[in-house]
Amino acid sequence: MNHQLTNLTRRDVLASGVRVAGVGVVAGLTTQLSTNMQSTALAEGKKATVIDAHSHIWTREIEKYPLAKGATLADLAPPSFTTEELLATMATEKVDRCVLIAHTKFYGFDNRYMTDSVKAYPGKFRVVGMVDDAKPHPDMEMKRLLRLGVTGFRIVPGRRGDQWLSNSGMQAMWRCSAETRQAICCLINPANLPEVDRNCKRYPDTPVVIDHFARIGIDGRFGDVELRNLCRLARHKHTSVKISAYYALGKKKPPHLELLPVIKRLYESFGASRLMWASDSPYQLVGENNYSASIALVRDLIDFVTPEERAWLLGGTADKVYFFEI
Ligand SMILES: [Zn+2]
DSSP: OGGGHHHHHHHHHHOOOTTTTTOOOTTTHHHOOOOHHHHHHHHHTOOOEEEEEEEBBSSTTTTTOOOOTTOOGOOOOSBBBOOOHHHHHHTTTOOOOEEEOOOOHHHTTTOOOHHHHHHHHHTTEEEEEOOOOTSSSHHHHHHHHHTTTEEEEEEOTBTTTTTTSHHHHHEEEEHHHHOOOOOEEEEGGGGGGHHHHHHHSSSTTEEEEEEEGGGGTTSSOOHHHHHHHHHHGGGGTTTEEEOGGGSSSTSSSOGGGGGGGHHHHHHHHHHHGGEEEEOOGGGGGSSTOHHHHHHHHHIIOOOOOOOHHIIIIIIIIIHHOOOOOO
């Protein structure tokens, strides 16, 4: 998830050691792999694509990929999560592709480690990068990055105070996004939902993705007003939501069952083709949390979707939003 949220996680990492790609707290459940999605895909003679819609990567190769001002190697927690470590993690659960997401604390507005990974592994990755909306013409930078596989941009409140969504650079980004299809990806708290809603109304053709349920549940409870505000965004037809970052929400440990009613409520508002599973690795891989439990919740434990809808949750939506032809 990154930023404020991971302060706790970093402490947990230090306290518990790091376990990357831990397998199977819910192993008994994940063996039920005859999911509806798989059987439908097989019936059609093809395997449905599984996409992790959100993972970070970072490397200790700081000569090639310097860390942002103020960040040091000691801040990397886990100490390393390279492209190859991510691919190995994905392979444990047969995840085909992944959307790489910017980590501002470590890399600022430097998207190169991610765009180099797109180049190194053709077809595997797309990128949600960062551009500086305080600089002139962020839209030109967006178009330059599109050619490198950047099909979305992370935005976060707080960088520009009350003006974070209404300043001219941000407006240029939302306008450009309606043209290029690069999604505006909001890492926000529930309190920011009404202002994002206003911008969605102002820019109805801009694709917008809300990260991690708008962090509803980070305090352990899923507030009705917050959920209603999130679901209200569904009336803008280009909005979608990442159902992700389970390590940070609700009980914050597997099997994450308390998230099922929340996902169901979003499903009833947005439909499956506007929701996407994502792990938020490597944060989901720390302590008792693990990759297996994250995907198992959507692949094996949701019981209110059709096979086709499950395929949307596990990859179809991310494919549509991020893996369009560039
Ligand atoms: Zn994240």
